Amino acid sequence: MQDQDDARRRRLRRALPPSNCVREQIFYLRRLPHNSVPAPSYYPRLFSALDCIVKESFDEEYRKVAIILGLVESLAELLVLELTVFDFPTRNEHRSLRKLIANALTNLTYGHAASKRRLCFYSGFIPTVVRILNEARNLAQLSYAIQGYAAKGVPFLVVAIVC
Numbered sequence: 001m002q003d004q005d006d007a008r009r010r011r012l013r014r015a016l017p018p019s020n021c022v023r024e025q026i027f028y029l030r031r032l033p034h035n036s037v038p039a040p041s042y043y044p045r046l047f048s049a050l051d052c053i054v055k056e057s058f059d060e061e062y063r064k065v066a067i068i069l070g071l072v073e074s075l076a077e078l079l080v081l082e083l084t085v086f087d088f089p090t091r092n093e094h095r096s097l098r099k100l101i102a103n104a105l106t107n108l109t110y111g112h113a114a115s116k117r118r119l120c121f122y123s124g125f126i127p128t129v130v131r132i133l134n135e136a137r138n139l140a141q142l143s144y145a146i147q148g149y150a151a152k153g154v155p156f157l158v159v160a161i162v163c
Helices: 002-031 042-056 060-068 071-086 092-108 113-120 125-135 139-147 154-162
Strands: none
Touching: 002 042, 002 060, 002 071, 042 060, 042 092, 060 071, 060 092, 071 092, 071 113, 071 125, 113 125
């Protein structure tokens, strides 16, 4: 029993810092006006947190803790705010951040239908994904490949974000 509690504490300690960072950046983005230039610390802090989330999200136990912490919903809000505040800037950093968010969402919702359902019903998420799809330059090249994902729900949306 003690070993299980220790393992849970370790997983929680691994998941909390990146989860808190995502939430801090959400609060930061909520205050930024449309088409603002983010603070210099915005990109490195968020890249670091998202990279950690993506790497850890292959572990099923980490996914459980992340879901309990509400990380799926936080990442959905982050994606919506990213697009709302920055639109489609020419900087590659935003595209890279959005790819990391998409990868994290794909991994965190793997095998968890309730999380996929919540993600699809998250306010503004689907319209945000549709806007990203409409702006995707490489979409025509991948349209056939993406058709195979269409019946799979969230993974289809995430693949489309990456394109």
